[in-house]
Amino acid sequence: MSRVVLEVDVNGEELFFVDKDVLARFCGRIRRLVVATGAASARRHPRVALHGFPGGPEAFELVARFCYADGGLCAVTAANACVLRCAAEFLDMAAAAAAAPSLVRMTEKALEEMPHWPWHTVVDAVKQCQRLLPLADSIGAFDAAVSALVSQMAVPPPAGDATPTSSSPESAAFRFSVDTKSSSLSLRGSCVSRTWWFEDLVALGPGTVERVASALVARGTDHGVIARFLFYYLKCRIAGASAEDKKAMLEASVAVMAVLDRSAVSCKGLFGILRIAAPLKLADACQERLVAMIGRKLDHATLDNLLVPAPPGTGSSLYDVSLVLGFLAAFLRGGASDEPARLKKAGKLIDLYLAEVAPDPSLRPAKFLELATALPAPARDCHDALYRAIDVYFQVHSRLTDEEKMKICRGLSYEKLSPECCKHLARNVDFPTRAAVQALASQHTVLKSIVLREPGQLLNPVSPPPSTTGKRCGGGGGGGENDDDEGQVILYAGRLDLSLENQNLRSLLDGMHWRVMELEKVCSRMKTQMTKMKARRGGGRAARSLPRMCS
Known part of the structure; x- marks a missing residue:
C-alpha cells in the first residue's frame, strides 16, 4: 500500500x-x-x-x-x-x-x-x-x-544559588516603598531569605505576576513581602516600557495590593503609582482601588503627596482637589472617624492642603467649601489654620458676594478660634459683618463659660462707659439710656485677677471691645441716613426696617 x-x-x-x-x-x-x-x-x-x-x-x-x-x-x-x-x-x-x-x-x-x-x-x-x-x-x-x-518560594534558596543583591531593599531600585513598617525589617537576614526570588521573576509579564502574587496571597505568604515584590517589579520594569505595558503592569499590581493588609502597602509607593498612572488613564475599577488604598492610609501622607496637578484640559484648578476629596471619603469609610489620633493627623494635613490651594484663583467656592467641611468636627481642636486658609481665599477671590462668603464661613467653628484669630476676624474687612458678629457672640459665650468656671473668682460685670458700650441700634436717635438691653453684648470688664495662663482672656476682651465700638458707629450712621430719607419722603409710609445686624 x-x-x-x-x-x-x-x-x-x-x-x-x-x-x-x-x-x-x-x-x-x-x-x-x-x-x-x-x-x-x-x-x-x-x-x-x-x-x-x-x-x-x-x-x-x-x-x-x-x-x-x-x-x-x-x-x-x-x-x-x-x-x-x-x-x-x-x-x-x-x-x-x-x-x-x-x-x-x-x-x-x-x-x-x-x-x-x-x-x-x-x-x-x-x-x-x-x-x-x-x-x-x-x-x-x-x-x-x-x-x-509558589511552593518553592517559601523555602530558602537552593545551596549555591546566590541571593540577588539587586533585590535587597537597600538598593536604589527598591526605594519605591521603603517607608512601611514591614520594609523596616528588610535589613534582617530573615527578610532577605524570603526575598531571594525577586530578581528571577522580574522578567515575567504583568498577567503572570498578578497570577503569582495572588497565589502567594492564597498560600498565606507575608503581605509585606508580596507588596515589596510588586513595588520592586514596577521599579525595575516601568522605566522604558511603553504606555500600554505600563498600564498593564500598574493595573496588575494594584489588583493584588488592594487585597493586602493596609499596613503592608507603602503610602509613598502608592503615591508613586498614582503619579505614574496620571497620564495613562487606568481602568475605572483600578483607579477606584488606588484611591481607596491611598485614602485608607491618608494619615501617613505628606503635603507634597497631595499636591497632584489637575488633569490637563479641566481648567478648574491648579491641583486635583476632587482626587483629595476622594481620599478623604475613603479615609472616613475605612473607619478612621473612630480613631481620634488618625483623624487629627488627617485634619492637620488637610489644613496644610487648604492653605496651599487657597491662593488658586480658579478654585471654585463650592469645591473649597467641600474640602473645608469634608472632615468631621473632632478632626480639629483648633480652627486657626482653617480660618487663615479662608482668609487667603477671600483675599484672592475678592468678587465673592457676602452670601457666598457666609456659606464658606459655615465650615468655621468660632468657638475653636484662638483669641488672636477672633480679634483678627473682628477687624478683617474681607469677612462679612455677619461672620464677625457671630464670631464675637460665640467667643463671648466661650469667655463667659471660662470665667464662670474660674474657682474662687467673684464676677463683677461692670458696664463700660457710655462711649464704649455695645448697644442695640434700633432705638431713638443717638441710642439713649433707655434702649432695650435685649441682645446687648455684655463685656466682663471687672477687675479679675487673671493668672498668666488666662492672659488670652484679656486679649479677647480688647478685641470684642473695639469691634463693638466699630459696629455701633456703623449702626449710628445707618440710622441717621434712614431718618433723613424718611424726612425727605414726607413721613408717608414707615421707613424700611434696619438691617438685621442693627435690629
Whole structure:
C-alpha cells in the first residue's frame, strides 16, 4: 500500500512533509483536516495548515517524531513538558487507542513532577506557559507551573544559588516603598531569605505576576513581602516600557495590593503609582482601588503627596482637589472617624492642603467649601489654620458676594478660634459683618463659660462707659439710656485677677471691645441716613426696617 504524503504548514513559518496515516493515527485534528481538504484533491499532496500551533515548528517536529517512533523517540523533559502538553491538546492527541502511547498522558505525568524540578527550570516553565496562553491556562498547565513556583518560594534558596543583591531593599531600585513598617525589617537576614526570588521573576509579564502574587496571597505568604515584590517589579520594569505595558503592569499590581493588609502597602509607593498612572488613564475599577488604598492610609501622607496637578484640559484648578476629596471619603469609610489620633493627623494635613490651594484663583467656592467641611468636627481642636486658609481665599477671590462668603464661613467653628484669630476676624474687612458678629457672640459665650468656671473668682460685670458700650441700634436717635438691653453684648470688664495662663482672656476682651465700638458707629450712621430719607419722603409710609445686624 502506497503512503500518502501530507504537507503540513505550521504557523506559516515552515512546511513539513509527513506520512498522513502515521500522524492521523495519533492526531484527531489531522484526521479531520485531511477529510475536510478531500483525499481526491487536484494537488499532488494533500495540504493542511496549522495556525497558532503552540511552540511553532520546533514543537511540531517533536510531535512528528513521537508519532513516527510510536512514542519511543520523543523524550518528555522539564524543558519541553509544557509546550508538548499544549501541542498534544491542540492536535487532539488524547483520543489515541488505549494500547498506543499517549502524548497527553506522558506530558501530564511529567507536569505532576513539576514541584520537584530545579528552581530555574520551574521559572522557565512559567515563562513558557505565559507564551502559550490561553491554551496553557485551559488545560491547567499554567496553574501547575505557578503552584510549583509558589511552593518553592517559601523555602530558602537552593545551596549555591546566590541571593540577588539587586533585590535587597537597600538598593536604589527598591526605594519605591521603603517607608512601611514591614520594609523596616528588610535589613534582617530573615527578610532577605524570603526575598531571594525577586530578581528571577522580574522578567515575567504583568498577567503572570498578578497570577503569582495572588497565589502567594492564597498560600498565606507575608503581605509585606508580596507588596515589596510588586513595588520592586514596577521599579525595575516601568522605566522604558511603553504606555500600554505600563498600564498593564500598574493595573496588575494594584489588583493584588488592594487585597493586602493596609499596613503592608507603602503610602509613598502608592503615591508613586498614582503619579505614574496620571497620564495613562487606568481602568475605572483600578483607579477606584488606588484611591481607596491611598485614602485608607491618608494619615501617613505628606503635603507634597497631595499636591497632584489637575488633569490637563479641566481648567478648574491648579491641583486635583476632587482626587483629595476622594481620599478623604475613603479615609472616613475605612473607619478612621473612630480613631481620634488618625483623624487629627488627617485634619492637620488637610489644613496644610487648604492653605496651599487657597491662593488658586480658579478654585471654585463650592469645591473649597467641600474640602473645608469634608472632615468631621473632632478632626480639629483648633480652627486657626482653617480660618487663615479662608482668609487667603477671600483675599484672592475678592468678587465673592457676602452670601457666598457666609456659606464658606459655615465650615468655621468660632468657638475653636484662638483669641488672636477672633480679634483678627473682628477687624478683617474681607469677612462679612455677619461672620464677625457671630464670631464675637460665640467667643463671648466661650469667655463667659471660662470665667464662670474660674474657682474662687467673684464676677463683677461692670458696664463700660457710655462711649464704649455695645448697644442695640434700633432705638431713638443717638441710642439713649433707655434702649432695650435685649441682645446687648455684655463685656466682663471687672477687675479679675487673671493668672498668666488666662492672659488670652484679656486679649479677647480688647478685641470684642473695639469691634463693638466699630459696629455701633456703623449702626449710628445707618440710622441717621434712614431718618433723613424718611424726612425727605414726607413721613408717608414707615421707613424700611434696619438691617438685621442693627435690629
